[in-house]
Amino acid sequence: MQGNEACVEGALDAGVRFYAGYPITPSSEIAEDFAAKLPPLGGKFIQMEDEIASMAAVVGASLAGQKAVTATSGPGFSLKQEIIGFATMVEAPCVIMNVQRAGPSTGLPTSPAQGDVMQARWGTHGDHPALVLCPSSVTDAYLLSFQAVNWAERFRTPVIVLLDETIGHLRERVRLPGREEMVISSRKQPHGDPETFQPYEITDEDLIPPLPPYGGGYRFHTTGLYHDETGFPSNRPEVTDRLLNRLHEKIDKYKETLFLYESYGLRQANQLIISYGASARSAKAAWRKAREKGLLVGLLILKTIWPFPEEIVTQAGHDKNNIVVAEMNKGQLIGEVERVMDKRIPIRGANRADGVLITPEQILAKLEGVN
Amino acid sequence: MELEKYFRVEKLPHIWCPGCGHGSVMMSIAKGVDKLGWDPKKVVVVSGIGCSSRAAGYLNFNTLHTVHGRPIAFATGVKLANPELHVIVITGDGDGAAIGGNHLIHACRRNIGINVVLFNNQIYGMTSGQYSPMTPEGSMATTSPFGNIEPPFDLCELTKSAGANFVARGTVYHLPKLDSYMEKAFSKKGFSYLEAISQCPTYYGRRNKLKTPLEMLEWQKENSIDIKKAKDLDPEELKGKIITGIFTERDEEEYTVRYDKLIASVQGGKK
Numbered sequence: 226m227q228g229n230e231a232c233v234e235g236a237l238d239a240g241v242r243f244y245a246g247y248p249i250t251p252s253s254e255i256a257e258d259f260a261a262k263l264p265p266l267g268g269k270f271i272q273m274e275d276e277i278a279s280m281a282a283v284v285g286a287s288l289a290g291q292k293a294v295t296a297t298s299g300p301g302f303s304l305k306q307e308i309i310g311f312a313t314m315v316e317a318p319c320v321i322m323n324v325q326r327a328g329p330s331t332g333l334p335t336s337p338a339q340g341d342v343m344q345a346r347w348g349t350h351g352d353h354p355a356l357v358l359c360p361s362s363v364t365d366a367y368l369l370s371f372q373a374v375n376w377a378e379r380f381r382t383p384v385i386v387l388l389d390e391t392i393g394h395l396r397e398r399v400r401l402p403g404r405e406e407m408v409i410s411s412r413k414q415p416h417g418d419p420e421t422f423q424p425y426e427i428t429d430e431d432l433i434p435p436l437p438p439y440g441g442g443y444r445f446h447t448t449g450l451y452h453d454e455t456g457f458p459s460n461r462p463e464v465t466d467r468l469l470n471r472l473h474e475k476i477d478k479y480k481e482t483l484f485l486y487e488s489y490g491l492r493q494a495n496q497l498i499i500s501y502g503a504s505a506r507s508a509k510a511a512w513r514k515a516r517e518k519g520l521l522v523g524l525l526i527l528k529t530i531w532p533f534p535e536e537i538v539t540q541a542g543h544d545k546n547n548i549v550v551a552e553m554n555k556g557q558l559i560g561e562v563e564r565v566m567d568k569r570i571p572i573r574g575a576n577r578a579d580g581v582l583i584t585p586e587q588i589l590a591k592l593e594g595v596n
Numbered sequence: 597m598e599l600e601k602y603f604r605v606e607k608l609p610h611i612w613c614p615g616c617g618h619g620s621v622m623m624s625i626a627k628g629v630d631k632l633g634w635d636p637k638k639v640v641v642v643s644g645i646g647c648s649s650r651a652a653g654y655l656n657f658n659t660l661h662t663v664h665g666r667p668i669a670f671a672t673g674v675k676l677a678n679p680e681l682h683v684i685v686i687t688g689d690g691d692g693a694a695i696g697g698n699h700l701i702h703a704c705r706r707n708i709g710i711n712v713v714l715f716n717n718q719i720y721g722m723t724s725g726q727y728s729p730m731t732p733e734g735s736m737a738t739t740s741p742f743g744n745i746e747p748p749f750d751l752c753e754l755t756k757s758a759g760a761n762f763v764a765r766g767t768v769y770h771l772p773k774l775d776s777y778m779e780k781a782f783s784k785k786g787f788s789y790l791e792a793i794s795q796c797p798t799y800y801g802r803r804n805k806l807k808t809p810l811e812m813l814e815w816q817k818e819n820s821i822d823i824k825k826a827k828d829l830d831p832e833e834l835k836g837k838i839i840t841g842i843f844t845e846r847d848e849e850e851y852t853v854r855y856d857k858l859i860a861s862v863q864g865g866k867k
C-alpha cells in the first residue's frame with residue numbers, strides 16, 4: 226500500500242464520509258482515492274475551486290454532522306490557514322493532511338521536505354493550540370490518520386497529519402491491528418432541552434462542549450468572533466480570556482496521552498538522535514550503523530510533534546552528552562528541543578533542505594566518535 | 597403574519613446604523629422562509645463578514661457566521677453533507693463579489709441548492725467605506741477619494757451565465773417586490789441568486805450627496821428600471837441604472853440530487 230492511500234484507509238475506517246479538496250502534488254492520490262471510495266460508501270467527495278473553499282466545505286460538512294477531511298501540500302496548506310483558525314475557534318472537528326514538498330512558494334513539487342513544521346503549529350493567526358501527527362511509515366500513515374479523525378472528534382479541533390513526499394509515495398507492506406482494536410470516537414451529543422441549549426456551555430470535566438448536527442433539532446449560532454457559552458459574540462475581556470484558555474486547556478489536560486513516539490536503546494546510550502517523518506527512517510538506519518560501530522546511541526522517533534512532547538524529549542535526553550535532531554529543513558523542531566533541554570547538553574542539527582532525502586551518513590556524521 | 601419566531605428577539609436591537617437598508621433585507625428573508633413554511637430546525641443560514649453578514653446572528657435558525665468571502669464554500673459543505681437542509685447564504689457586495697466571487701460562480705455552475713441573498717449597498721460598510729466591485733463609477737469612497745474609475749460588476753448577468761437556476765434583483769425601496777423574489781428564489785431547488793439593493797447612509801450616502809436614508813431610497817426609486825423595460829433601452833441609457841426583476845428562471849437538476857443518483861448507481865441499486 227502507498228502512504229497516501231493508507232491515509233485514506235485510516236480516515237475511512239475512522240468514519241470519514243466527506244472529503245473536499247483541490248489537487249496538488251504530492252497529495253493528489255489522497256483526493257483520487259477518496260473520489261473512488263466515498264460514493265460506494267454513500268459518502269461525498271467534492272473537488273472544490275481552490276483550497277480555501279475546500280477547507281470551508283470541510284468545516285461546513287463537519288457542522289452538518291459528517292466526519293470530514295481535506296488534503297493538500299505546501300501552497301494549498303498556506304491557503305487553508307485562515308479557515309483552520311476558524312475551525313479551531315468554533316471547535317469544528319476536521320482533519321487536514323499536508324503532504325509536504327520543498328518550499329517556499331512552488332518550490333520543488335515532487336521532492337520531500339519537512340518545511341511546514343512551524344506552519345502547522347503557527348500558520349493561522351492568533352494564539353491557538355495545534356495537534357499535529359507525523360507518520361514515518363505507511364503503517365503510521367494509516368494509524369495516525371485514524372487517530373487524527375478520532376482526536377478531531379474527541380477534542381473538537383482541527384488535527385493535522387503532516388506527511389512528506391517520501392511517506393506519501395512510499396509503498397510498503399502494512400501491518401494493521403485487528404478491527405476490534407481500532408476504537409472509533411465521535412463528537413459528544415447534547416441530551417438536554419433544545420430550547421435552552423447553549424452550544425458552548427461546559428458541563429463536563431474534559432472542557433469540551435457537545436456538537437449536534439444541523440437539522441438534528443438543536444438550533445445554534447456559530448461565529449469566529451470571540452463568543453460566550455451562548456455562541457454569540459462578546460468582547461468582554463473575561464469571556465475572551467476564558468474561551469482562549471479553554472481552547473488550550475482542553476488539549477493540554479490530556480497532553481500526556483497524546484504523545485505518540487517510538488524509542489530505541491535509550492537507556493544504554495550517552496548520545497541521542499531525535500527525528501520524525503521520513504527523516505526518521507534515515508535516523509533509524511544511522512542509529513543501527515552507530516550501534517554496529519559500538520557507539521552508545523539512542524533513538525527517539527516522534528509521531529506527535531505538536532503539542533511538543535516536552536516530557537518525552539527531556540526524559541530521553543537529560544542524561545545524554547550529545548543530541549542530534551535530524552530533519553529535512555533548515556532546523557525547525559530543533560528549536561523546541563533546545564528550548565526544553567538543559568543548556569549544557571550540546572544539540573546539533575542534521576539538516577537537509579535540497580529536495581533530497583536526508584541520508585543516514587549525514588546523521589551519523591553528527592554523532593561523537595564515529596571516525 | 598407571525599414573524600417574531602424567526603428572530604432572536606433577545607439579540608435586538610441590532611448593530612446597524614439608523615437608516616441602514618440591511619434590516620429590511622433580513623426581514624424579507626424571514627418572510628420568505630415563512631411563505632415556504634420551512635421548519636426552522638432544518639434551515640441553515642451561512643454568512644460571511646460584513647455588516648450584512650451580521651444578520652445571521654438575529655435569525656433564529658442554525659446560523660453560521662464564517663470568514664470574509666467564503667460563506668458559499670461553507671454552505672456547499674453543509675448542503676452536500678445533508679441535502680435535506682435549506683441553506684441560505686447572506687453575503688455583501690464585498691463579501692460576495694470581491695473576495696468571494698470565485699466561490700459564487702462555481703456554486704452557480706454546480707447548481708447546488710443554496711439560496712444566496714447578496715445585500716448590495718455598493719460599499720464596504722463594515723470597514724468604513726472603501727469602494728467595492730459593485731460601487732458605481734464616479735462614486736466617492738475612502739479608497740477612491742477622486743471618484744471610482746472601476747466599472748461595477750453586474751452579478752445578475754454573471755450568475756445567470758454561470759448556471760444559476762434563479763436570478764433576480766430587487767431593492768429595499770420596492771420591498772413587496774423583493775419579498776416576492778425572495779419567495780421565488782427559496783422555492784427553487786437549485787442555486788438561486790437574489791441581489792437586494794440596500795443602502796449604507798453612513799459610508800456611501802454621506803460621501804455621495806445622498807445625505808439622508810430617505811434620499812438614498814429616492815435614488816433607488818429613481819434609478820430602478822424593470823428588466824422588461826430595460827430590454828428596449830440601449831446600453832447608454834442603462835448606464836448607472838439598477839435593472840430590477842427576474843433575470844432567469846430554470847429547472848436544471850440540482851447538484852445534490854445528481855450526487856445521490858451517482859451514489860445509487862455506483863452502489864448498483866443496493867443500499
Ligand SMILES: Cc1ncc(C[n+]2csc(CCOP(=O)(O)OP(=O)(O)O)c2C)c(N)n1
Nearest residue numbers: 645646647648664688689690691720721722
Ligand atoms: C480576509 C479578510 N479580509 C478583509 C477583511 C476585512 N473586511 C471585513 S468586512 C469587509 C467588507 C465588507 O463589505 P460588504 O461585504 O460589502 O459588507 P457590508 O459591510 O457592506 O454589508 C472587509 C474588507 C476580513 N474580515 N477578512
Ligand code: SF4
Nearest residue numbers: 612613616647721796
Ligand atoms: S455602516 Fe453602512 S452597512 Fe454598516 S450598518 Fe451602518 S449603514 Fe449599514
Ligand SMILES: [Mg+2]
Nearest residue numbers: 688689719721
Ligand atoms: Mg457592502
